[in-house]
Amino acid sequence: MITEVLVSIILVSVWIIMLATLIPLGIGLIRTSKGSITAVFLVFYYTIMLFVLLFWLIYDIMLPDARMPFAANEIGEFTMFFMQAAIINSLFESRPESKLMLVGSIFFTAVNVVLWWSWSGEWIQDIITGVAFAWVMYSIARALWGTRTLSKRAWVTISVMALMCVLCQALTFFVGETAGAVLETVGYGFVSAGIVFFALQIYRTSVKEKSSRGFLILVVALTIWIIMGEYMSAGVWYNSFMGLRVVATLLLFVAVRRVVREA
Amino acid sequence: MIYSENILVCMVLPLILAAVILRDKTRNFVICFIVGMITSLLGAYVSGFIDVVSGYGNETTAIYISPVVEEIMKFLPLLFFYLLFEPTDEKLVHAATGIGAGFASFENVCSMISSGTENLGFLLIRGLAVGVMHIVSVFALVIGFAIARKYKVSGFTTILGALSSSMLFHAAYNLLVSEPGVSSAIGFCLPVVTAVILLASYKRLRPEKKATK
Numbered sequence: 001m002i003t004e005v006l007v008s009i010i011l012v013s014v015w016i017i018m019l020a021t022l023i024p025l026g027i028g029l030i031r032t033s034k035g036s037i038t039a040v041f042l043v044f045y046y047t048i049m050l051f052v053l054l055f056w057l058i059y060d061i062m063l064p065d066a067r068m069p070f071a072a073n074e075i076g077e078f079t080m081f082f083m084q085a086a087i088i089n090s091l092f093e094s095r096p097e098s099k100l101m102l103v104g105s106i107f108f109t110a111v112n113v114v115l116w117w118s119w120s121g122e123w124i125q126d127i128i129t130g131v132a133f134a135w136v137m138y139s140i141a142r143a144l145w146g147t148r149t150l151s152k153r154a155w156v157t158i159s160v161m162a163l164m165c166v167l168c169q170a171l172t173f174f175v176g177e178t179a180g181a182v183l184e185t186v187g188y189g190f191v192s193a194g195i196v197f198f199a200l201q202i203y204r205t206s207v208k209e210k211s212s213r214g215f216l217i218l219v220v221a222l223t224i225w226i227i228m229g230e231y232m233s234a235g236v237w238y239n240s241f242m243g244l245r246v247v248a249t250l251l252l253f254v255a256v257r258r259v260v261r262e263a
Numbered sequence: 264m265i266y267s268e269n270i271l272v273c274m275v276l277p278l279i280l281a282a283v284i285l286r287d288k289t290r291n292f293v294i295c296f297i298v299g300m301i302t303s304l305l306g307a308y309v310s311g312f313i314d315v316v317s318g319y320g321n322e323t324t325a326i327y328i329s330p331v332v333e334e335i336m337k338f339l340p341l342l343f344f345y346l347l348f349e350p351t352d353e354k355l356v357h358a359a360t361g362i363g364a365g366f367a368s369f370e371n372v373c374s375m376i377s378s379g380t381e382n383l384g385f386l387l388i389r390g391l392a393v394g395v396m397h398i399v400s401v402f403a404l405v406i407g408f409a410i411a412r413k414y415k416v417s418g419f420t421t422i423l424g425a426l427s428s429s430m431l432f433h434a435a436y437n438l439l440v441s442e443p444g445v446s447s448a449i450g451f452c453l454p455v456v457t458a459v460i461l462l463a464s465y466k467r468l469r470p471e472k473k474a475t476k
Binding site for chain 1: 319323327328330331334410413414417419420421423424425426427428430431432433434435438439441442446464467
């Protein structure tokens with residue numbers, strides 16, 4: 001337990017240092033691009049993230065064993081979802097619409113919210129976070145759909161993975177302890193497979209197809225996927241996903257810089 | 264227990280008289296200062312109500328809930344001013360500074376009366392830290408409004424982002440100063456450091472002025 005808290009404190013510290021470097025670089029990006037809205041949202045997103053992490057770090061150091069009551073960081077977390085959605089939406093002058101994606105995003109978010117609620121019991125926070133989560137999910141899905149960044153086969157693959165993740169987690173409530181542990185591990189396996197899937201898609205889109213817009217949308221999708229994994233895990237898995245989020249944060253800067261430079 | 268309403272009345276009455284006499288920018292600033300003090304009192308009422316309803320206790324409410332409530336209270340008059348009068352960025356900055364300064368002043372006075380005024384050194388540090396903290400956090404809101412107006416997209420997200428930043432900054436400060444010692448010292452330095460960073464960022468982003476004869 002103490003090791004896990006220590007690892008999380010180290011990770012958050014590294015993350016904070018990285019953000020403290022990326023924010024001035026982001027401000028530079030706003031300046032060189034003469035006020036690109038995508039860069040503005042990126043800096044805003046990073047600033048909120050920095051404050052959320054600072055709050056977490058201070059709390060972890062001052063009160064390491066206590067569960068945090070409702071505080072400003074929860075508002076910060078759901079605002080970060082809105083910011084990520086704004087980063088994606090700023091790429092389009094007329095946003096693509098898709099009813100299928102809207103229904104899919106709402107359904108997937110609703111299942112997630114029920115799971116969060118079952119784990120934490122904090123239903124008000126979970127529903128509010130769910131609204132922001134649904135919005136960013138829909139923004140990602142319609143952007144991926146509208147730009148045809150993913151093939152039909154890729155859509156089916158990621159949809160099956162997403163369903164399997166939540167199914168495995170949901171089943172843990174109805175089976176015994178041993179079977180629950182197995183299902184949980186299988187669920188983490190699907191989350192990890194999803195991360196590999198997005199990493200491969202990012203490589204294909206950014207290196208082979210050289211699509212800066214697709215690259216940025218996929219990086220946000222990867223971030224949200226990792227967050228989904230983070231929310232359903234604890235201990236070592238949580239720290240692993242957090243470590244990946246640090247990488248995704250850096251990748252987001254690279255993606256936005258590319259979009260801004262190409263604009 | 265202190266009678267905050269009585270303190271408010273004593274402080275506000277001379278300012279109202281001043282506002283009647285003064286004109287233009289100075290009058291606006293004084294009015295915003297008064298609004299800041301009133302919102303501080305209303306914020307205390309709301310926090311007190313949440314404390315009773317949630318059963319968190321005084322300390323937990325002060326550390327975790329008050330930043331959320333106080334920032335919303337400062338945000339509301341600013342939002343009202345922004346939507347109703349469509350002020351320029353400069354006017355918005357002046358209004359925000361007035362609200363922040365009024366809020367901090369009233370909070371400082373109430374805090375001093377309730378916890379004692381013997382140690383001048385501590386009062387100076389606290390007074391400065393709280394003053395800068397409230398002005399910096401309200402300044403974040405101004406940035407949000409300015410961006411929302413300039414880009415005319417995702418105004419909700421931008422304003423929510425600004426509000427959330429100011430809440431988080433305030434919450435980090437409250438958490439740090441809640442314990443004496445090193446954390447408290449860092450907490451008192453946080454607003455000043457943030458103000459310096461904010462000013463540096465503002466200078467970096469400000470469009471360069473063309474040389475004029």
